[in-house]
Amino acid sequence: MNLQIRPAERAAIVQSLKSGVVPRIGLQHFQVGRKIELENLLQDVEAIAAGGTAFRFIIGDYGSGKTFLLTLARTVAHKQKLVTAHADLNPSRRLQATGGQSRSLHAELMRNLSTQSRPEGAALPDVIERFVGSARDLAERDNRAVEEVIAERLSSLKELVNGYDFATVILKYWEGFNNDRPELRDSAIRWLRAEYSTKTEARIDLGVRTIIDDDNVYDMLKLFARFVRLSGYSGLLICLDELVNIYKLGNTQARNGNYEQILRMLNDSLQGSAEGMGFFMGGTPVFLIDPRRGAYSYEALASRLAANPFAKDGLVDYSGPVIKLGCLTAEDMCVLLLRLRNVYAGGDESKYLVTDEALDAFMVHCYKKIGEASYRTPRNTIIEFLNLLSVLEQNPAVTWEELIDKSSVSSESNPDQADVEEDDDLRTVRL
Amino acid sequence: MDNRGSKGDIPYINLLESIKSNELSLADFSQRCRAVNLLPGEARTYLNELGYDKVGSPLIEGDDELFIDCQTLELLKHELANSTC
Numbered sequence: 001m002n003l004q005i006r007p008a009e010r011a012a013i014v015q016s017l018k019s020g021v022v023p024r025i026g027l028q029h030f031q032v033g034r035k036i037e038l039e040n041l042l043q044d045v046e047a048i049a050a051g052g053t054a055f056r057f058i059i060g061d062y063g064s065g066k067t068f069l070l071t072l073a074r075t076v077a078h079k080q081k082l083v084t085a086h087a088d089l090n091p092s093r094r095l096q097a098t099g100g101q102s103r104s105l106h107a108e109l110m111r112n113l114s115t116q117s118r119p120e121g122a123a124l125p126d127v128i129e130r131f132v133g134s135a136r137d138l139a140e141r142d143n144r145a146v147e148e149v150i151a152e153r154l155s156s157l158k159e160l161v162n163g164y165d166f167a168t169v170i171l172k173y174w175e176g177f178n179n180d181r182p183e184l185r186d187s188a189i190r191w192l193r194a195e196y197s198t199k200t201e202a203r204i205d206l207g208v209r210t211i212i213d214d215d216n217v218y219d220m221l222k223l224f225a226r227f228v229r230l231s232g233y234s235g236l237l238i239c240l241d242e243l244v245n246i247y248k249l250g251n252t253q254a255r256n257g258n259y260e261q262i263l264r265m266l267n268d269s270l271q272g273s274a275e276g277m278g279f280f281m282g283g284t285p286v287f288l289i290d291p292r293r294g295a296y297s298y299e300a301l302a303s304r305l306a307a308n309p310f311a312k313d314g315l316v317d318y319s320g321p322v323i324k325l326g327c328l329t330a331e332d333m334c335v336l337l338l339r340l341r342n343v344y345a346g347g348d349e350s351k352y353l354v355t356d357e358a359l360d361a362f363m364v365h366c367y368k369k370i371g372e373a374s375y376r377t378p379r380n381t382i383i384e385f386l387n388l389l390s391v392l393e394q395n396p397a398v399t400w401e402e403l404i405d406k407s408s409v410s411s412e413s414n415p416d417q418a419d420v421e422e423d424d425d426l427r428t429v430r431l
Numbered sequence: 432m433d434n435r436g437s438k439g440d441i442p443y444i445n446l447l448e449s450i451k452s453n454e455l456s457l458a459d460f461s462q463r464c465r466a467v468n469l470l471p472g473e474a475r476t477y478l479n480e481l482g483y484d485k486v487g488s489p490l491i492e493g494d495d496e497l498f499i500d501c502q503t504l505e506l507l508k509h510e511l512a513n514s515t516c
Contacts, residue, residue, distance in 0.1 A: 004487075008492070066462075097452050115476065116480060116483055117475055117476045117479035117483075117489060118475075118476075118479075122494055125471075125472045126472035126473075126475055127472070128470030128472065129470035129471065129473045129476075130470075130472060130473050130476050133469065133470045134471030134473075135470075136433055136470075177470060231469070342485065396496060
């Protein structure tokens, strides 16, 4: 049975996939394969929802579906009442930095904060208002001051780094709502999004002594994870993509600083010292295994991320922190094209633009052109198929037989080596 | 998960009854929420989650300009009215 496809979902899916990016909504309409990977991620999500922790690297080639899997994991997490935050790393967004790049990463995570109710992001005010709203209900029921209830419920945050100021900011948000002072609410949101660059400004606006800065981003995330649970959600899942940007850093110290931060997150997860919090991180194989610049170059990480030596020759072990994405099968690919045809037609069989025969012919054509890459890295195949449907839709006189041989599907180029900064050590040697 | 708190469904029913069009600004929605003693984020979260649970889609989408799914609106009115009875 076909699921109902809303017009907004159809538009988002088609537009995003044609541009080579993963849509934020409607993934269930074209998801195929990756059963075991998804089962493992679902177990992780359930562990987080139960107050535990999780940490996973999702490793695969460009176009193999890492971002898709991360987005799907977020959707699954929303159903389990988790709050999610996601961001791509890039030269101006890092896990560890001294020039504002970590603060910038935190800002992006908070901007992309999502819930089941707000899957497209910008859910920060909703999360706060859910907390404040429930505190107000309690206060009304017990005939107490709302501020007193908020302070009491946030008292457990004060044992964490910056917890006192965090609680103050939430109180200010309530004050802003209660006294109809939107500027105060905006200031509270600005603080939580790490948009204050000076402590003085934050003190004037909110009366707090600290700001979210490069050196306390991870501590703030731990604080936020506890807060979302106090708001009534099950936990916080953080998804970071494009980890290859750490590999690309030329400065060894900066690179190691980022790996050290990942190690801290991994250790907290493995040791259970965080609660209701998990990390899913997407990267290409070179980010993980390159012995000179990859995660394996950082010894403490290499030992924790090493593959199980028994898991080879067809044997698998998904209990470790690394999930490696394999190829989709020909059957998966066929189902994918069927589903895309259905999405394109808005779920209406009478509007299908191509027959099953055309799908077979398209798959054969792709396989002839780029071989197994059409299954291993399906992004280009998907783009090409949607382009074909688009032309057929707008030119009803044309048949698929006329177009299919003109399809110029190509395999993915690997940009891992693009923009790789020259290694500081090598530069020194040359001097 | 229920985030209605002690106030029950009545404010949400009143809020749904006050929505007459399929588009409204965030400011307008916030005002309607305030009129029934709800915070806008709290209301949106509860109604959208209820929408997912009952009909598989959210009631409210959008950021500054909000879009209301009229079909879901009618179903939720009915649902909440029945649960209150």
